[in-house]
Amino acid sequence: MPTEFKLPELGENIAAGDVVRVLVSAGDTVTRDQPVLELETDKATIEVPSTVAGTVKDVRVKQGERVKVGQVVLTVDDGGAAQPAAAAPAPVEKQTDAQPTDKPKSQPAGAPEEGGLSQAEPGQAAKSAEPDSREAADARQQKPRGEVVDISRGARSAPALAPPQPAPEPEAEGPAAAAAPSVRRLARELGVDIRRVTGSGPDGRISPEDVQAYVKGVMTGGGLPGTAAPSQPLPDFAKWGEVERKPMSNIRRKTAEHLSNAWNTIPHVTQHDKADITALEALRKQYGPQAEKAGGKLTITAIALKVTERAIRRFPQFNSSVDTARNEIVFKKSIHIGIAVDTERGLLVPVIRDVDRKGIIDLSVEVTKASDKARAGKLSLEDMQGGGFTITNLGGIGGTAFTPIVNWPEVAILGISRGAQEPVWRASESEAGGGRFEPRLMLPLSLSYDHRVIDGADAARFLRWVAEAFEQPFVLNL
Amino acid sequence: MPESSTQLIVIGAGPGGYAAAFYAADRGMQVSLVDPEPNPGGVCLYRGCIPSKALLHIAKVLEEAHHAEAWGISFGAPAIDVDKVRAFKNKVVTQLTGGVGQVGRMRKINYIQGRAAFRDARTLDITRTDRDALDTLFFEHAIIATGSRPSTIPGLTIDSPRVMDSTGALDLPDVPKSLLVVGGGYIGLELGTVYAALGSKVTVVEMTNGLLPGADRDLVNVLAKRVNAICEAVLLETKVIGLKDVKNGVSVKFEGKLPEGMPAEKTFDRVLVSIGRRPNSAIPGLERTQVKVNQRGFIEVDPRRGTAEPTIFAIGDVVGEPMLAHKASHEARVAVDAILGERVAFEPQAIPAVVFTDPEIAWCGLTESEAATQKKEVTVTRFPWGASGRAITLDRTDGMTKLVLDPKTSRILGVGIVGPGAGELISEGVLAIEMGANATDLKMTIHPHPTLSETLMESAEMFFGEATHVYKPRRKQG
Numbered sequence: 001m002p003t004e005f006k007l008p009e010l011g012e013n014i015a016a017g018d019v020v021r022v023l024v025s026a027g028d029t030v031t032r033d034q035p036v037l038e039l040e041t042d043k044a045t046i047e048v049p050s051t052v053a054g055t056v057k058d059v060r061v062k063q064g065e066r067v068k069v070g071q072v073v074l075t076v077d078d079g080g081a082a083q084p085a086a087a088a089p090a091p092v093e094k095q096t097d098a099q100p101t102d103k104p105k106s107q108p109a110g111a112p113e114e115g116g117l118s119q120a121e122p123g124q125a126a127k128s129a130e131p132d133s134r135e136a137a138d139a140r141q142q143k144p145r146g147e148v149v150d151i152s153r154g155a156r157s158a159p160a161l162a163p164p165q166p167a168p169e170p171e172a173e174g175p176a177a178a179a180a181p182s183v184r185r186l187a188r189e190l191g192v193d194i195r196r197v198t199g200s201g202p203d204g205r206i207s208p209e210d211v212q213a214y215v216k217g218v219m220t221g222g223g224l225p226g227t228a229a230p231s232q233p234l235p236d237f238a239k240w241g242e243v244e245r246k247p248m249s250n251i252r253r254k255t256a257e258h259l260s261n262a263w264n265t266i267p268h269v270t271q272h273d274k275a276d277i278t279a280l281e282a283l284r285k286q287y288g289p290q291a292e293k294a295g296g297k298l299t300i301t302a303i304a305l306k307v308t309e310r311a312i313r314r315f316p317q318f319n320s321s322v323d324t325a326r327n328e329i330v331f332k333k334s335i336h337i338g339i340a341v342d343t344e345r346g347l348l349v350p351v352i353r354d355v356d357r358k359g360i361i362d363l364s365v366e367v368t369k370a371s372d373k374a375r376a377g378k379l380s381l382e383d384m385q386g387g388g389f390t391i392t393n394l395g396g397i398g399g400t401a402f403t404p405i406v407n408w409p410e411v412a413i414l415g416i417s418r419g420a421q422e423p424v425w426r427a428s429e430s431e432a433g434g435g436r437f438e439p440r441l442m443l444p445l446s447l448s449y450d451h452r453v454i455d456g457a458d459a460a461r462f463l464r465w466v467a468e469a470f471e472q473p474f475v476l477n478l
Numbered sequence: 479m480p481e482s483s484t485q486l487i488v489i490g491a492g493p494g495g496y497a498a499a500f501y502a503a504d505r506g507m508q509v510s511l512v513d514p515e516p517n518p519g520g521v522c523l524y525r526g527c528i529p530s531k532a533l534l535h536i537a538k539v540l541e542e543a544h545h546a547e548a549w550g551i552s553f554g555a556p557a558i559d560v561d562k563v564r565a566f567k568n569k570v571v572t573q574l575t576g577g578v579g580q581v582g583r584m585r586k587i588n589y590i591q592g593r594a595a596f597r598d599a600r601t602l603d604i605t606r607t608d609r610d611a612l613d614t615l616f617f618e619h620a621i622i623a624t625g626s627r628p629s630t631i632p633g634l635t636i637d638s639p640r641v642m643d644s645t646g647a648l649d650l651p652d653v654p655k656s657l658l659v660v661g662g663g664y665i666g667l668e669l670g671t672v673y674a675a676l677g678s679k680v681t682v683v684e685m686t687n688g689l690l691p692g693a694d695r696d697l698v699n700v701l702a703k704r705v706n707a708i709c710e711a712v713l714l715e716t717k718v719i720g721l722k723d724v725k726n727g728v729s730v731k732f733e734g735k736l737p738e739g740m741p742a743e744k745t746f747d748r749v750l751v752s753i754g755r756r757p758n759s760a761i762p763g764l765e766r767t768q769v770k771v772n773q774r775g776f777i778e779v780d781p782r783r784g785t786a787e788p789t790i791f792a793i794g795d796v797v798g799e800p801m802l803a804h805k806a807s808h809e810a811r812v813a814v815d816a817i818l819g820e821r822v823a824f825e826p827q828a829i830p831a832v833v834f835t836d837p838e839i840a841w842c843g844l845t846e847s848e849a850a851t852q853k854k855e856v857t858v859t860r861f862p863w864g865a866s867g868r869a870i871t872l873d874r875t876d877g878m879t880k881l882v883l884d885p886k887t888s889r890i891l892g893v894g895i896v897g898p899g900a901g902e903l904i905s906e907g908v909l910a911i912e913m914g915a916n917a918t919d920l921k922m923t924i925h926p927h928p929t930l931s932e933t934l935m936e937s938a939e940m941f942f943g944e945a946t947h948v949y950k951p952r953r954k955q956g
Contacts, residue, residue, distance in 0.1 A: 176827065178889060178914025188821045203887040205914050 002075040005036070005052045007067050009327060016068040017046075019061050028056045030076060037061070037073060052076050179206035187211045219261065251346040262408035267451040270403040270415075273463045275470035277419055278441040283473065287361070296365030300416060300443065301339055301393045305363045307469045308391060308414055309335050309355040310476050315462045317453055319388040321409040329453055338387035338407060339367060341374040348374040349407060351387040395419060395443070404448045411453050414466070415446035443470060483616035484510040486817065487602060488623055489594045489761070492520020494794030494806025495623030496578060502814045503585040510588040510615065514607055517579035518589070521625055522803045524571055525645045530668055532570040533650070534834050536563060537675030541836055548873065558676055564650045590615075596763030599787050603763070619789050619817045622769075622777060623806065626755040626795035631660065631718065638723040641749045644669060654678050654747035656710070658730055660718050662689040664833040666752035667705065671835050673750075679710040681746070683732065687715050690833060694846045696860070697839050697896040700876050704837060711737065721749065757796045781823035782816035783809050791817065805829050828892075828911040832901035837877055840904035843911045844882050844892035856892075857885040861937035863897050865947040868928040874898050879933035881907075881917070881941070888917035888941055899930055906934055917941040 007017075017039035024036045035047035054076035061067050061074075177194040178201075179187070186208055187194040197214045199206035237243045248256070277300075284298050291298035312319045312335055321330045335356045338349040350370035352363065373379050390407040393416040404415040423437035447463045454462075469476050488499040491513035499511040499518075515524060522528060543553045582589055590613070592606040602620070604613040628643035639651075647669045655678065659670040662684030674680040682689070682705065689705065689712070690698050706712055713736065720731030720743075727745040736742060757775045764771070768787040770778040777785060777792040784791050791813040794806030808826065815822040828843040849856040863869035863877035877897020883890055893907025910920055920938035925931050939945040 178887075180913045181827075184825065185822065188823060191821070202918070203889065203916055 002057050002077050003052050003054065004072045004075050005050055007037075007039075007048065007069050007071050007073055008051060009069055016066055019063050019065050019067055022059055022061065022063060023047075024056050024059065024074070026056050026058050030054065030056055037067075039067065048073070177206055178204060183208050183211060190215050249345065251348070255347055258408070259405050262405050265408055266406050266411075268403070268406060268448055269451050269456060269459065270446055270448040271456070271459045271463050272401050273445045273447070273460075273467045274422075275443045275445060275467035276424065276440045277443045277470050280470055280473060281419075281441050291361050291364040294361050294365050296361065296363075296368045298360070298364045299367065299393075300395060300419070301391060302364035302367045303360060303470070303473075304391050304393065304414065304416060305337055305339070305352060305355050305367065306360050307466055307476065308337060308389060310469060311462055311466050312389060313356070314465065315458060317458065318412045318449070318462060320411055320453055321388075322411065322450065322452055332388045334388075336386050336388050338384070338390040338410075339370065340390060340392035341371050343375045343377070345377060348379060348384065349387065349390060350374050350379055350383050351385065353386075389413070391416065399444075401444050401446050403446060406448050406450055411450035412459075412462075413448050415448065417444040417446065419443040480611065481614045481616070484508055484588065485618050486510070486621065486814075487512065487594070487615060487617040487619075488621045489513075489602075490520060490623035490625055490758075490794075490796075491515065491518035491589075492623060492625045492794065492806065493522045493803035494625070494810050495520065495621070496582065497807035498621045498623060498793065498810035498814055499587050500582065500585055501811050502817070503587050505814060505818060507814075507818075509585075510590060510617075511582065512590040512592055512594045512602075512604055514591065514593055515575070516591055516608070517575040518582055519571075519575035519578055520623075521627075523575050523578065525648055527803055528574055529567050529571055529648045530644075530665075530672070531834060532567045533563070533648070533672040534668060534836075536566075537672045538836060540675045545873070558653065560650060560653055560676075563676075567648070567650065594761070596761065596766055599767045599789050617789070619791065621783075621810070621813050621817075622761065622785075622790065622792040622796060623794045623810070624758040624761060624796050625806075626757050626801050628752070629754045629756045631721075631751060631753060634718065634721050636721050636723060636728075638721075638728060640723065640728045640747065641721060641751060643751055647673075647750045647752075656681070656727075656746045656748075658683065658728075658744075658746040658749045660749060660751045661753040662686075662691075662712070662714075663752060663754065664690060664831075664835075666750065667701075667833060667835050669750055669752065670705075670709065674708045678747075680708070681711045681713065681744075682709055683713040683716050683718060685715070685717050685734075689714075690839065692845075693831075693833075693839060693841060694880075694894050696846075696878065696880070697841065697894050700878060700896040701833070701835055701837055701839055703876070705835070711740070713737070713740075755795065755801050757798075757801075759796050781825065783813040783824060784816060800829055800831060802829065802831065826912070827914075828908045830904045830908050832904060834901060837874070837897045838900035839894075839896045840900040841894040842892065842904055842908045843890070845894065846880075846882055846892070849882060849892075855885055857883045857888075857941060859883065859937045859940035861933045861940060861945065861948065863930075863933060865936070865945075866928075866930060866933050867947075868930050868932070869897065871928065872898065877930075877933075879903070879937045881920075881934075881937045883917055883941055890915055890917065890920065890938075893934070895933075897930065903931055903934065906931060 019037060020040050021038040022036070023038065024030055030036060030050045031053045032051060033049045036050045037048040039046055039048050057075045057077050059074045060072050067073065177184070177197065178199060179194055179197075183206055184194050187197065190211065192211055192214060194206065194211070197206050197210050198204065200210050201207055280303065284300075284303065288298045291302075296302070316331055317329070319332050319335060321332075323330055334354060336351050336353050337355050338351045341348050341350060350373065352366050352370065355363065358366070370379075370383070373383070387407065387410060389410055390413040392404050392413060394402065395416050395418040397418070399417040401417055402415050404413045406413050419441050421439045422442045424440040424442070425435060426438045427435040445463060445467060447459055447466075449459045485508040486499075486502050487510045488495045488502075489512055491499070491511050495511060495513065496518035499509045503509045511518065513520070519528075540556055543556065546553065579589070590604055590606065591608040592604045592613075595603045595605070597603050597614070600616055600618075602615045602617065604615055606613060628645065630643070644665050653673065653676045657670070657673050657678040657680050659666040659680060659682045662682050666682060667689060670680045670682055688695065688698060689702055702712070713732065713734070716732050716734030716736060718730055719733045720729075722729040724745060727747050728749045729743060729745045730749065731743045733742070757777070759771045759775050759777050767790060769785040769790055769792070772778050776798045777796050779785055779792050779797045782791075783793050783797065793809035793813050795801040797809070809824050812822050812824045830840060830842040833839040844854070844856070846856070846858055858880060860878055860880040862875075863879070864875040866875075866877075869875050869877055874897060877895070877900070879897075880894045881890055882892030882894070890907070890910045893904065893910070895903050895907070917938040921935055921942070923935065925935040936945045936947060940948060940950065943950055
């Protein structure tokens with residue numbers, strides 16, 4: 001029975017694309033994940049991988065045609081010979097690379113000796129004919145595949161035991177994985193289909209490290225095992241002078257892990273802007289004592305919290321998260337904002353809750369308390385969870401701009417550098433051509449964002465709005 | 479009616495059940511174990527593997543003593559005291575079951591001698607046999623490990639003490655002059671061997687065209703020679719169509735390929751019916767749970783050994799083939815791990831099967847005939863024991879060691895051994911398969927000399943056409 005391959009969901013807001021090139025034609029054999037179409041969308045030109053395997057019966061699209069998501073691209077015949085995909089020569093070069101297990105390896109052993117033995121033992125299986133070996137490959141693939149499907153269903157049907165597995169249906173091909181029972185158990189515990197793991201050992205034998213590398217590859221969003229660069233061995237620094245080694249603290253390790261993950265997952269862009277806070281500074285000084293009375297400190301961070309909260313109300317995508325597994329964006333209705341605090345033990349980010357329901361004075365008190373708690377090492381895990389946006393203020397130290405890393409799973413972070421007096425050109429309204437430089441207190445702002453959910457223009461608008469709100473706190477209430 | 483509760487109840491204390499109970503206790507669970515026998519052990523220890531091996535050991539000594547005449551040592555005709563033989567066998571059973579009971583008590587397992595019936599998916603009614611009482615037991619989880627019992631010939635069951643099943647034959651009521659073994663499977667051949675060694679004239683009748691259906695013919699042929707030599711007759715492709723209790727024996731009617739001169743009706747002193755085993759799934763009250771039993775009487779389980787009822791698991795003979803003790807005890811650990819919330823599955827790459835005849839036959843993983851049925855391309859190497867120094871010293875050169883390998887990767891997919899000690903040798907093959915070892919691994923592992931285990935190493939060398947003790951020239955390249 002022919003199976004239809006329809007144009008799958010390609011990404012957020014992509015409903016259709018123009019066919020640049022068709023990469024297969026009728027009669028070709030396609031395998032899963034083999035690119036079959038080059039498609040130009042509003043965003044980029046992408047290769048569309050097949051989700052079906054078999055022999056192409058007919059191709060229903062042609063070059064230059066516009067194809068919509070869900071439209072039938074081609075049909076394949078997968079009946080009878082099931083899926084000769086892996087054993088058949090793949091028409092696209094990339095494909096052969098992707099299927100190393102089924103490629104005849106130049107093993108020193110192999111066919112010649114086998115023939116010899118078969119000769120010596122007439123009546124025993126001697127199979128070198130091509131169709132036979134193909135069928136053999138099919139049988140080899142099919143049986144294990146069936147087993148795997150069963151197993152994962154079993155695991156999933158047990159609500160009390162296993163959380164829903166994020167992994168898609170197992171579909172790896174080839175013979176049962178060459179992995180020791182302990183390695184298979186490890187893979188199962190980590191929710192990995194062992195058949196998807198590429199083994200680094202002889203003839204693809206899978207080690208525990210291979211399973212871990214696979215998981216790391218998936219977690220860092222690459223989705224491709226083996227793409228995570230293995231850490232290179234360090235040179236012997238002692239050759240050039242005395243060194244001292246210290247273990248990484250727990251916070252340091254977590255920070256390293258978390259930030260690497262964020263950096264690897266999120267396509268970062270940083271937008272810079274400046275806010276004129278000359279007027280705000282006067283107000284800050286004016287209301288400072290009031291905040292102090294309440295037990296807080298009216299800092300730029302406290303004010304930034306309020307400004308950001310108002311900006312998020314206008315630009316809700318800045319308080320969202322990306323669910324790649326389900327191709328959804330999660331918009332949070334509550335506004336909780338984290339503030340980065342520099343402590344002796346390392347960087348900590350306590351979260352200020354429900355910023356939208358609190359006034360600036362209240363916020364200044366909370367920021368002061370949270371910072372004190374962080375520095376005293378008294379933050380609980382809960383104090384640091386649930387943020388939707390982060391503010392990091394290095395202004396107390398200095399600097400003119402920086403590129404903060406988004407605090408995943410958030411999608412944006414606002415960096416604040418040191419405010420400084422700068423000459424700002426003021427055009428005169430009365431005298432044509434006239435004007436002058438005025439000293440203004442300018443606050444540098446750096447907004448890093450996740451380009452997957454936030455477009456550059458929106459980021460510029462967001463940051464401009466923030467800058468204007470600093471300049472004219474009046475707009476906060478508009 | 480006394481009521482109590484337990485975290486885990488295991489129903490049936492065979493090698494599956496007691497392994498589950500002990501392991502669960504080792505993992506910190508509160509465990510009860512219910513079985514009609516005074517001690518754990520089940521069919522395996524009381525009426526199966528263990529007593530039969532005690533008797534087979536005696537048969538082996540008798541056979542070797544006889545064989546020794548060829549080496550210049552004569553013991554004369556053996557004098558057999560059947561009562562003492564039986565007493566030795568019973569002592570073995572008592573010692574082992576008592577020992578297992580002891581380690582169970584040390585683990586603080588609540589052993590209940592009795593029979594269980596399900597009231598619902600969380601409650602059992604237990605009829606105690608050690609004291610006349612009906613207990614109610616509430617449980618969080620249950621593992622059903624009720625095992626199997628001998629099948630009977632449909633429509634031919636007669637109530638005669640001369641017609642025995644394996645249980646009756648192991649009781650060793652006497653050494654009959656003539657014994658008919660119905661069924662040429664491993665149980666029939668093992669017990670037939672015992673009775674033949676003790677002096678009975680044994681006839682084996684098998685419905686199919688060969689002994690040990692399922693095992694590779696080249697292995698079985700070696701055993702068949704021996705069986706033919708020690709038996710009065712081996713009737714293949716023959717059925718028993720009538721059994722009648724007559725004076726001094728059982729009259730048996732045959733149908734099929736009888737040898738010339740053999741009458742279609744013959745009288746035997748005793749008849750052993752060993753045509754297979756049936757699962758014990760008719761547990762009272764099981765219908766009050768969601769547990770499903772399939773058409774063949776096996777309880778349906780998922781890869782974790784969970785049944786359709788979330789609180790109930792099942793292992794061993796009652797869930798399916800192969801009905802082997804070591805499969806059950808492995809499943810026991812899977813089920814307990816699953817109950818403890820771990821992500822596990824029963825996914826062995828190889829389950830060894832051993833027939834403790836003389837010579838022994840053992841195999842694991844893919845058999846050559848399975849490969850042929852699946853049209854899977856394999857390379858088979860066979861190392862004849864005539865080339866093994868150790869086999870020659872034993873004057874047993876009739877054995878053979880074979881490997882079933884992937885022709886491309888030389889990965890070991892199956893191992894088969896026939897010869898004395900095959901049951902002990904097969905474990906190396908199981909480990910090789912589970913570890914995903916290839917022929918190079920096996921040949922590069924140093925094996926002690928002179929032992930029969932070297933035959934495994936040399937059969938791996940044969941894959942490359944370079945076994946030390948077998949000359950088989952490499953086929954010319956190209």
